[in-house]
Amino acid sequence: MIMAREKPKRKKRVRSIRHVPLSPAYLGVLTTCERLHLLISGKDPFPTDPIGIPFCKGSWREQFDDTCSGGIVLQALGFTPATLQARFTTPTECFMHLVGFGIGFINFSYHFLDGPAREADEAPYLMDAAEINKPLLAKAERVLLCGEAANMYWYAGTRPYDHIVCHPDRRNAITERDEIRKAWQTTWAPGKLLQLYRVPVAKILAR
Numbered sequence: 749m750i751m752a753r754e755k756p757k758r759k760k761r762v763r764s765i766r767h768v769p770l771s772p773a774y775l776g777v778l779t780t781c782e783r784l785h786l787l788i789s790g791k792d793p794f795p796t797d798p799i800g801i802p803f804c805k806g807s808w809r810e811q812f813d814d815t816c817s818g819g820i821v822l823q824a825l826g827f828t829p830a831t832l833q834a835r836f837t838t839p840t841e842c843f844m845h846l847v848g849f850g851i852g853f854i855n856f857s858y859h860f861l862d863g864p865a866r867e868a869d870e871a872p873y874l875m876d877a878a879e880i881n882k883p884l885l886a887k888a889e890r891v892l893l894c895g896e897a898a899n900m901y902w903y904a905g906t907r908p909y910d911h912i913v914c915h916p917d918r919r920n921a922i923t924e925r926d927e928i929r930k931a932w933q934t935t936w937a938p939g940k941l942l943q944l945y946r947v948p949v950a951k952i953l954a955r
Contacts, residue, residue: 766860767873768793770880771800777847778854778884785850786945787888788821789881789897791865791915792857802853804843808832811839817916824916824935825851826942826949835953849952852888854881856897867902878903890945892935 770778778784790802794816797806803818805811812819812829818839822832836842843853857865858880859873867874882904885891891907893900895915913935914920920932934940941947 766793767858768798768800768860769858770802770854774801774844774847775880777844778852781847781850781852782887783850784847784852784884784888786890786892786941786947787852787854787884788892788894789854789856789900790817790894791896792855792859792861795860795862798860799840801840801843802855804839804853806839808839814918817918820916820918820936821941823938824941825947826939827953831953835955846952849948850889851947852884854884856881856893856900865896865899867899874903 769775788803793802794805797810799806803821805813805816805818808829810816811822819829822842823829832839832842836845846852855877857870857873857877859870859876861870861873881900885900885904885907889909891900891910893910893912895917898912900910914928914931916932916936920928921936923929935944942949
C-alpha cells in the first residue's frame, strides 16, 4: 500500500525585528487632532534611518532622494521640493505641521517586517500597532492603505472610506506591468492627491 506523503509544514519565519514606534511628539499631535481628513498608511518603518514618522526622513536631501517614497507622497499632495524647503527647516517640521490641517501618516506595523506580512507570524507586533492605529482610523475621513497596508483589516476591520492603493515606491512608476504603472500614476503622480482630496496647499505653506 502506498502511503500518501504528508504536506510539509511551513516553517515559522525567524527575523531580526526592529521596533520603530511613532515618535511621542508625532503621536501626541495625531492624538490631539480632532479630525483627520486624510490618513495615509505605509506597511512598516523605513529599513534605513527611520525617525518615528512614517514617510518622513531626517533631512530634505533624504526626503527627496529617488529611493524615498515619502518625497513622492509630498509631491502628490501638491507640494514641490523648493516650496517645502523654503517654508520648513526639516521634513519633521513639515509633517508635524500637516497634522494641523488633518493630514496624518501611520504604519500598518511599527516593527520592520523585512518581507511580506504574515498574519500569524506577526500577530504580537500587529497587536501593538492596533493599539496605536485604531483610535486614529476611527477619526479619519479618508484612509489610503498603501501596498501591504491593505492588510489593516487583520486587526482594524474595514471602513467604507478606506482606499487601497499601490505603494508610492518609484519602482511602481516604471514597472513593465501596465496595471501597476497606471495605478501609480492615478494616485502618486505630482498633484494627484491635491486633486482628489483638495489639499489646502497655500494655507499650509502660509507663514
